[in-house]
Amino acid sequence: MHFNQRRQARATLSIILFGSLALPMAVRADDPAVVTVTGKKEAVVKKLDKTVYDVSTMARAANGSAQDVLQSTPEVSVTADGQIAVKGNTQVTVLVNGKPTAMMAGDERAVALQTMSGTDIASIEVITNPSAAYNANGGAIVNIVLKRNRKAGAHAQMRASAADHGLWNAGASGDITRKDLSVHGNLAYRRDGTQKFRQSAVEWHNPLSGETGSTLQTSEIFVRRKVQSAGVELDYALGDSDSLTLSAKYNERGSLPLLDTLNVTRDAAGQAIFHRISYGPNEQADNSASLAYSHQDSGNALKATLGRSTTTGLIDKSYSDVFVAPLRATGYSRGATRSARHLNQATLDWTRASADGQWGMGIDLQDEVNELDNYQAFVDRSMGVETPDPATTNGYNVATALSAIYLTNQINHGQWEALLGGRLERMALRVSPAQGLMQRSHWQAFNPSLHLKYAASDKTDYTLSYRRSLQRPDPRDLNPFTTYVDAQNLSRGNPGLKPQRLNSWEIGANTELAKVSASATAFYRTSGDTVADARSFADKVLVTSKQNGGQARSLGVTGSLDWTPDAALRFGVDGGAYRVALSTPDLYGQVRQADVVGYMNMRADYSAAADKLSLDAHVQSGAITPLGRHGSTSNVNLSWKRQLSKTLTFTVNASDIFDGSKRTYRTGASTFRQAGFDHFVARRIYLGFVKKLE
Numbered sequence: 001m002h003f004n005q006r007r008q009a010r011a012t013l014s015i016i017l018f019g020s021l022a023l024p025m026a027v028r029a030d031d032p033a034v035v036t037v038t039g040k041k042e043a044v045v046k047k048l049d050k051t052v053y054d055v056s057t058m059a060r061a062a063n064g065s066a067q068d069v070l071q072s073t074p075e076v077s078v079t080a081d082g083q084i085a086v087k088g089n090t091q092v093t094v095l096v097n098g099k100p101t102a103m104m105a106g107d108e109r110a111v112a113l114q115t116m117s118g119t120d121i122a123s124i125e126v127i128t129n130p131s132a133a134y135n136a137n138g139g140a141i142v143n144i145v146l147k148r149n150r151k152a153g154a155h156a157q158m159r160a161s162a163a164d165h166g167l168w169n170a171g172a173s174g175d176i177t178r179k180d181l182s183v184h185g186n187l188a189y190r191r192d193g194t195q196k197f198r199q200s201a202v203e204w205h206n207p208l209s210g211e212t213g214s215t216l217q218t219s220e221i222f223v224r225r226k227v228q229s230a231g232v233e234l235d236y237a238l239g240d241s242d243s244l245t246l247s248a249k250y251n252e253r254g255s256l257p258l259l260d261t262l263n264v265t266r267d268a269a270g271q272a273i274f275h276r277i278s279y280g281p282n283e284q285a286d287n288s289a290s291l292a293y294s295h296q297d298s299g300n301a302l303k304a305t306l307g308r309s310t311t312t313g314l315i316d317k318s319y320s321d322v323f324v325a326p327l328r329a330t331g332y333s334r335g336a337t338r339s340a341r342h343l344n345q346a347t348l349d350w351t352r353a354s355a356d357g358q359w360g361m362g363i364d365l366q367d368e369v370n371e372l373d374n375y376q377a378f379v380d381r382s383m384g385v386e387t388p389d390p391a392t393t394n395g396y397n398v399a400t401a402l403s404a405i406y407l408t409n410q411i412n413h414g415q416w417e418a419l420l421g422g423r424l425e426r427m428a429l430r431v432s433p434a435q436g437l438m439q440r441s442h443w444q445a446f447n448p449s450l451h452l453k454y455a456a457s458d459k460t461d462y463t464l465s466y467r468r469s470l471q472r473p474d475p476r477d478l479n480p481f482t483t484y485v486d487a488q489n490l491s492r493g494n495p496g497l498k499p500q501r502l503n504s505w506e507i508g509a510n511t512e513l514a515k516v517s518a519s520a521t522a523f524y525r526t527s528g529d530t531v532a533d534a535r536s537f538a539d540k541v542l543v544t545s546k547q548n549g550g551q552a553r554s555l556g557v558t559g560s561l562d563w564t565p566d567a568a569l570r571f572g573v574d575g576g577a578y579r580v581a582l583s584t585p586d587l588y589g590q591v592r593q594a595d596v597v598g599y600m601n602m603r604a605d606y607s608a609a610a611d612k613l614s615l616d617a618h619v620q621s622g623a624i625t626p627l628g629r630h631g632s633t634s635n636v637n638l639s640w641k642r643q644l645s646k647t648l649t650f651t652v653n654a655s656d657i658f659d660g661s662k663r664t665y666r667t668g669a670s671t672f673r674q675a676g677f678d679h680f681v682a683r684r685i686y687l688g689f690v691k692k693l694e
Contacts, residue, residue: 044074044517044562046510048410048419049451049465050127051075056147059614059639061118062651063161063169063686065192066144067110069118071635072616074560074574075126076142077599079620079633080661080680082110084142087128087558088576088599089525091139091471091502098143100135100366102309102341103251103286106474111284115227115253117171117188119159119690122147128521129465129506132406132421132449133349135364138471138502149175150182150235161651161688165222167192174693180237190227196220197662200676204542207587207671213267217486217676225255242295251286261486272326276486278319286311299353306346313339317376317484332379334386335484340371341475360408360421370398370475373434374483392490394481395434400472402427408449419451427472431495433480439495445470460511463521467504473497477531477546492545494534500548501528520559523578527552532584532626542672550626551583556598568607575600584626587670597623610643628667628674634660635682647692656682 045052053073055061061069071078077085084092094104094113103112125143130136149155156174171188196219203214231249238244261276288309295302317335349362373395377386408421426444452464479493508521530550556578563571577598584591604615618635638654662679 046519048417048453048463049129049131050125050141050143053124053126054122055118055124056122058118059612059641059651060616060637060653060655061121062159062639062641062649062690063163063653063688064118064655065114066116066118066121067113068637068653068655069121070113070124070142070144071618072603072637073124073126074572074601074603075128075558076124077601077618077620078113079663080635080656080682081678082113085599085620086126086140086142087521087523088554088556088578088597089128089140089504091137093135093137093139093141095141095143097146099290099305099307099345099347100343101286101288101307102311102343102368103288105341105343106370106476108284108286108311108313108341111225111253112251112286114194115190115192115225115229115251116144117169117190117229119171120146120173120186128523129451129467129504130449130469131408131419131451131467132423132447133360133362133408135366135402135404136467136469138469138500147173148184148233150177151175152177156693157690158693159688159690161686163684163686165193165195167684169227182235184233184235186229186231188227188229190229191224192227193222193224195222195681197679197681198676200674202542202672202674204672211267213265215266216264217261219259219261221257221259223255223257225253228252241297243293245292245294246290248289249287251284253284255282256280257282270326273324275322275324276319277322278317280316282313282315284311284313301349301351303349304347307344309343311339311341313337315339332381333376334379335374335376335392337375337483338371338373340369342369342371343367354409357410357412360406360410362406364402364404364406366400366402368400368402368475370400372396372398372476372479374481376484391482392484394479394483396479396481397430397432398475398478399430399432400427400475402472415455417453417455419449421449423447423449425470427470427499429472429478431478431480433495436480439480441496441498443470443499459513460509463506463508463510465504465506469502469504470499471502472499473531473546482543490541490543492543494546497531497546498529498548500530502526515565516561516563518559518561520557522557523555525552525554534585547585549585553581554578570603570605572603573601580624582624582626586627591627593624595624595629597621612641614639614641625665625667627669628665630666631662631664631677633663634658636660647694649690651686651688651690653684653686653688655684655686659683 043054055069058069058072060072067078067082070076070084075087086092094109096104121144123145125145127141130141134141154176158172160170162168169190171186173186175184198219200217205212229251233247236244257280259278263274263276265272290305290307292303292305315337317337319333321331344367346365351358351360374393376392377388379386404423404425406421406423408419411418424446428442431439447468450466453461455461477493477497478495480495482490482492485491503526505524506521508519510519528551529548530552531546531548532550534545534547556576558576560574575598577596579594579596581594599620602617606613616637620633622629622632636657638657640652642650644650661682662677664677666675
């Protein structure tokens with residue numbers, strides 16, 4: 001009850017602040033969610049604290065997903081299973097129109113990006129070292145800015161595409177703008193899928209009992225997913241300088257996978273071979289709504305937003321064990337994990353022009369509640385009886401309350417531009433198990449930020465940035481119970497986890513010549529109280545938990561080069577190389593390792609009359625992980641877009657042409673050794689049409 005009262009008090013506070021600060025102010029001039037741009041957009045816009053990439057006409061976006069768009073964006077790397085890195089930094093927060101949503105957090109984020117339509121995206125903002133104005137949660141930020149058409153009149157667009165394996169998608173979007181009211185809506189249906197190959201081999205040794213053994217798991221599956229989505233947004237002009245925006249979105253995803261995993265186990269008692277077969281279903285639904293008010297006049301800006309988003313999910317873990325050797329009766333188990341994430345947010349952003357720049361101030365209040373329930377039971381079909389497993393049947397809630405206030409000052413003095421900032425944050429955490437005692441903890445910190453820019457000339461500038469931040473624990477890592485993962489693994493959280501402490505420095509240079517633009521950056525990042533895996537054994541099964549105590553450092557350089565020899569041709573390349581050092585706790589002490597890793601992205605675009613041909617290629621080197629390493633991956637994509645008429649386009653997308661998404665891994669700890677691979681097959685050929693109605 002106390003927690004609910006506190007949430008109500010914070011909501012009341014946000015409304016009071018909203019009313020008391022409704023001065024002659026408006027939204028920040030660089031806020032991507034509200035700015036209306038006329039004329040032709042620049043493909044790349046570099047700002048003091050971020051880089052904006054226009055992807056509205058990207059050929060790959062027409063048939064692809066948000067993951068495809070991000071993968072083709074400079075500075076961003078995305079693996080086939082949806083893991084994102086920005087200039088090698090894997091701690092990435094994904095925002096939509098500048099705000100967090102429940103679906104872009106946790107394990108659900110990868111599925112959300114793989115099922116969001118790429119054609120709805122106007123631009124991608126890449127923020128490698130966020131200023132104090134952003135809740136970065138310890139890392140870089142990727143902001144997905146959705147399209148908005150505020151031209152007077154009615155406009156619509158219909159699209160459809162199909163690929164091999166019986167995959168297809170169709171959608172429609174439209175805008176109506178009359179006087180003071182603008183309405184945007186979209187509907188989409190998508191049938192996508194991914195073929196997955198996995199293998200994992202473990203040799204284990206229990207130091208307490210002296211037992212040893214090995215397990216081998218192999219599986220192949222094609223996950224077919226159905227996705228339905230809808231959204232609506234209304235903009236109403238209250239006057240020349242005031243406006244209200246109301247938006248609502250809904251997504252529903254479902255799959256019915258048939259997963260057959262071959263298990264081979266060996267220990268002192270002998271060898272057992274069996275197939276573990278499961279059918280799902282897996283389901284996920286997202287919904288969000290927000291209300292934003294903005295007011296602007298000369299030199300002042302205000303934006304206040306209230307938002308709520310929810311993600312619910314069901315992963316059915318029921319299975320049957322079909323034994324091959326030794327031959328015995330089939331064993332049955334029923335299980336499922338249900339989850340829900342609720343995010344409530346109230347924000348206030350204010351800027352005011354000063355004699356030499358601009359002041360900024362903001363308040364960010366967030367309440368996030370994660371609910372997880374795990375059920376696992378042995379099934380006796382002859383008796384029709386289910387016997388719940390007390391070791392893996394449990395439930396718990398994680399409530400996180402975040403309060404933050406920030407202050408920024410942007411100063412322009414001659415050739416110098418500076419953005420100074422400070423963010424005061426307080427984080428309260430409550431873990432409430434269904435059985436057991438509630439655990440509470442809280443942290444507070446002041447995190448400064450600094451961005452400097454020196455314009456040596458009209459074409460060349462030098463930059464320096466610094467950010468300190470906290471990364472809060474993932475709610476799933478706070479699970480106080482043990483949960484079933486697969487025949488080889490169990491998972492157990494740690495409700496006592498602390499936030500990770502991160503620091504990031506960057507120094508860079510940017511220059512432009514007649515047809516070439518280039519940049520180079522050196523960075524240094526550190527992480528303290530780093531969360532690392534802690535492993536043990538229970539009944540010959542590996543149990544993975546979490547603990548603080550790791551340390552991480554990375555030092556490296558990144559660079560980019562874009563060359564436009566003429567209006568029809570453009571080349572680009574960006575990449576980086578850096579040294580990573582990790583210190584990870586293990587059974588007998590800290591394990592220290594270091595390695596040099598890197599990545600490279602290459603792009604080429606050619607336009608001729610009604611045709612546009614695009615090629616992008618990506619390579620990520622192998623890298624160390626806590627107590628192990630993973631292998632390299634590659635991805636090459638080709639797109640052809642043809643303008644058949646003024647309102648009709650035809651697009652062909654070939655993704656991952658050389659099928660380079662297979663990633664190997666190995667881990668060597670004091671109690672076990674593991675080696676395997678994950679292969680999410682991303683190779684596809686999509687054919688699609690887009691029809692505009694003016």
